[in-house]
Amino acid sequence: MYLPKLEQFHKYKEMDEGVLGIFDTPEAIMHAAEKTKEKDYIGFDCILPYPVHGIDEAMGTPRSGLPWITFFAGIFGCTIGILFQYLTHAHDWPLNISGKSLNAWFAYVPIIFELTVFSAGIYTVAALCFLSGIPKATRRILHPDLTSHKFGLWIPKSAKGYNESDVVSFVKSLGGSEVTVVKPENQK
């Protein structure tokens, strides 16, 4: 049976201290991600201007678990839709209209559907915001080109076996065109 795993809800980690390597092509970043995974720098990340397909496998991050949130939020919205209409029409304010059943549930379907979709959509997006660490207005921007045409490899200080000079030479060996050591104090 397919069950949600905790690692599917991988969270964005702040980029305060570590090493940033900049790459020029999607191929280079794919290659770099694979090598970094082999090196076992746990918690590393790639910064991409657009979703490069296949990067998840290269980095070893599991598929997002957000569909589970959608599923349960949808069931929640559906239940609310049924209960709300039933309780208001059959209990709190029953009206006898041409002797029809108080629980004429066929007429409830449009609103049940809308509430299901609404709840599934909104809760999923809320979960996405939580996992992606947005909104946050005061966030450090490592390099302006990373949202346009460059690709970044980020190895945080918290990674296992992190050693600044080793990591710098490792990123350089991967072909990073620009390698910078990021420290909290040189934050702009």
Place this chain on the structure above:
Amino acid sequence: MSLTQAVRDKLDIPDLVTGGKSLKDVTVDIAKPNEDFPTKLWWNTFLLVLTITLIDVAIIGYLFYEGLYLLGINNPVGWGFFVVNFVFWIGIGHAGTLISAVLYLFRQGWRTGINRAAEAMTIFAVLVAASNLILHVGRPWLGFWLFPYPNERGPLWVNFRSPLIWDTFAVSTYLSISMVFWYLGLIPDLATLRDRATETWRKNLYNILAFGWVGSARAWSHLEIVSMILAALSTPLVLSVHTIVSFDFAVSILPGWHTTIFPPYFVAGAIFSGFAMVVTLMVIAREVFNLKNYITMKHLDNMNKIMMVTGLIVGLAYGTEFFIAWYSGNEYEGFAFWNRAFGPYGWAYFIMISCNVLSPQVFWFRKLRYNIPVMFVASLVVNVGMWFERFVIMMTLNRDFLPSSWAMYTPTLFDYAMLIGTFGIFFTLFLLWCRIMPVIAIAEVKTVMPQKEGAHH
């Protein structure tokens, strides 16, 4: 050359981004209209539509100070231009969701060039539609009564079996899901604009709008899944919204309205008019913002084909309605349709037929599908026709069961002002949006460019 590119060349599949652009060029080209000072053309158009909007707001104020008697509505035609406008605008909105959601699910790469503008069109069209829905109740300040909430009037709840309440739920769900879908897609692009900004005020503005997006692969992986989920949720939603709008008519017992064909017929009409509006806007946008490499003739060709197909579906629906009215042997149903075509509003019926059924037939010819002036005129004509379709449906009310209660509906100046005003509001919002946010999804366009090849495993 990658294998995919070789196959594309062999099969003569045109590139979705032409002009040999690099990733950087894409960013620069699309961000340009947001970064430059607006042109004179933009200012003139904006001031014109803003004036229309302000006049409209003043007229709405006066209308509600005086009362709805200023409008042409009467008994039996209790639903005037407000509901015509409501159905028209909500239909316009549907193409945006269709492009962003349905084409996403079908992996149509060409949607990336047009989806952003189409989604924005959806939001503004639905806002305009919702305002008409609120205004048509006559006392808009009591519009919140449409929502179920615990109140002080005893155990008084809204009637969940009423199509008006279904509308409320459908439109508000549609608006919120569309807005969320649109904004999520915008976040990475706003981050691009933030990182390119040189002035402080601009940087601060986009910093707030971009929510602090950095483009982490972990966040992208969630965002991609959520886009897919929202697309999957919006697809039935878009069908449900117009189905429910059609229920406003179809669950009544009025001949000509009480038909099961209404939901699919309305949905097809919505897609038809929405695509026409997208073509109108895209033809202008690619010209004004110099985006011909991103909104290519292929994009327009595809949209024209969709317009033609939906036009045929709508034509089939008109025919089916007539056939069933005759075949059912129901005298009242038969009269309703005879009255539509040959009654006092027959002229509107024939405008509808010629605009909606005949005019899209020009798109059978490849040469005309690739002809900008032809498609521009055709898209405008289709929009006029689709407005008249809703008008014709509404005018079914003027002759119902009892000849003693028949009456004509004559729109007053206020009705026309409201109609023009809806266009004013829509274009004001759209023009403002074009200045602040990218008209093309920067990140999404990059995923369909040849450069992304090699990223595949």
